[in-house]
Amino acid sequence: MKKPSLHPLTWWIWSGLLAIAVVRFQSTALTLLCVGAVAGLVFWLREDAPWGRSFSWTLKLAIWILLIRTVIGMLIGVPIPGNTVLTLPIVQLPSWMPGIRIGGAVTSERLTSAISEGILICAIILIFGAAASLTSPHRLLRTLPVYVYEFGVSIVIATSALPQLVTAASRIRQAQLLRGQSLRGFKSWKRIAIPLLEESLARSLDLAAAMDSRGYGISSKRSRYRPIKWSFLDSFVIISAIAVVGVS
């Protein structure tokens, strides 16, 4: 089946609406359902392009954030009464910090609240990550009006650099593995980050120079070769998202 081609703004508006809905749900189950649907949609619709592959990285990031958020939520915060699951040692805080404590009894209520808050944050990250991986940054640029020229250049550089960074990172990782370096710890992070940063800088400069020499921003008006049209399918996607917000 041919994948439908949508207006580049559609998925971003859709993400915004879904994020509102997820915040209003106040229900972990519904949020998870929503994230599941979004992930399914991404794996079905994404193109075989650098930005299409960025979603799995967003997924990893979200899982990390969930873990960290849960641990912090268990350690720090206002005590919530309930069934104690385990008790951690309490750190004594000065008297001018009433109501806050670090450590202490971890109740099951507290655990669920920490996890559900973490899931909410991750859900929002994933929803916007989905929009980023479903929309080509180049096509997005084409919808921008020319009078935001300088802004447009920085946007295209940022958005096209990020997914390409993902591909470059895995290539550099591979090269470092071949040098026989272990890829654990802070030092290995530096080993990948430095060549990556250099490459993305060079790449961005190349792109900016190419855009400049092809007359980007020269004319205050800009014609469209094949204008990006808002189609029925776009409206359908947006209306479905509005419906979800309405239900929440």
Added chain:
Amino acid sequence: MIKFSNVSLIYPNSTTTVLEDLNLEIAEGEMVLVIGPTGSGKSSLLRLINGLVPHHTGGILAGDVSVDGLSTQLVKPGGLSHLIGIVGQNPLNGFVTDTVEEELAFGMENLNLPNDFMRKRVEEILDLLSLAPLRNRTIATLSGGEQQRVAIGAALVMHPKVLVLDEPTSALDPIAAEEVLSILQRLVHDLSLTVVIAEHKLERVIQFADRIVYINGQGETKIGSTEQIMIDSPIAPPIVELARALGLQEIGTTVREMRRMTQDLRDKKYQSVEPKNSSSKSLRIKIDSLSVSYPGHVAIKNFTTNISSNEIVALMGRNGAGKSSLLKAIAGISQHNKGTVDVSGVDPQSLKGKSRRESIGYISQEPSDLLYGQSVSSECEQADSDNEVKPGTTAALLEQLVPGVSGHTHPRDLSEGQRLGLALSVVLSSNPQVLILDEPTRGLDYQAKRELLSILVSFAKRYDKCVVLATHDVELVAELATRVIFIADGEKVADGTTLDVLLSSPAFAPQVAKVMSPHPWLRVRDVTAAIEIS
């Protein structure tokens, strides 16, 4: 058409001038080739033409550059976009849109040209560059030659009077390079387009050039006709080296000219020079019915071969034929679905850390991927301590490969050749049994290539190791390899000695072989050796 008057250029925070007092006039319909060692300022000269230097890069420009009467000091690069088309070294970095059609239209959209006008122009270019079947393809999925053609098309669609190309064939296989260059040749003749090209692989472009600008690296330039410059240029393609070695009166730059000049020589009878049988060999790499596939396509199909020590094997084939996939499988970084790979008796995928370094050295297409140090010396020290060798070993290796690199230099500031040298010495410091190189000569000038050559030959011969490299550079293969494996669409098409494989395919034959055919000589030294014996 293009006029450089008393142009001098210096970059900020630099003490050396890139160009000094350059005076050059390029007429309409001329094809000018810019040559010089790496880092000599060829790209700067090209980018001066449309004002990217200094508007985009900074730097102080004295004198004036004007194109069709417009001075680049007064008009910014964007304002010259209808007049000058510029294609950068790596076209993929300069693409703004996703699909071929949109990319072609981008420049015209910027100038707010009406829609029906754009449609007409795009169709015209699609036909001219035979891009019509690709019109709706995503650019990222095209092959290197196709991408280069799209980049040229995107420049030509503006109907420029000047086309500027920075190393247009460096990443292309010989056939794709031929395609691109013959299109340029046709444009010069049909439309009287003015073309300025910088290129290291002179053997590919020299026959098309009207004039040559030689930059020596200290800012001095020399301008003249192809023959004038080639008579004493330190940078010369094999065909010119041949003319010099034979002591010919004139210098021919095309195979046809050279064949005419060497008619008598070729008619004589020569004793065949027996190739020396190389010494004892031991099996190093064993590949048995290997298949590698990625989602969507099969990269390597049922590949079987053995590679021994003392061998230098060149993998050749068109862009996307599966050369890199095969190298990665040998290095053990890609998952293969079928078959086995065995390097010095072990599966390379299981190698880790020190034992990996000691059995396989791998240099990818981007040698800088391996480097992360803040200076050359810290990079060398890191390699020494990683490999537990005597401090200074890597630095000594580097000095041998590329003499005179300061230890304080940041790896990023090295030239392409020096960076490759650094990556090589880091990899060689662990003394691996097998060395793998993926496209090592991209962006290397003849001097750097000669150095690479001597390193690889001594590594294989003296230390009884084996080298496997993937390359498009026919001349390098002729000089270096003992054996060539030709791959097409993931399958082995030919496997034999360099002589047999290179002579059997006209597209992949080196210049000397084309001139001297039917004699089986690939290199200038083959010719001189045969003449000496007889």
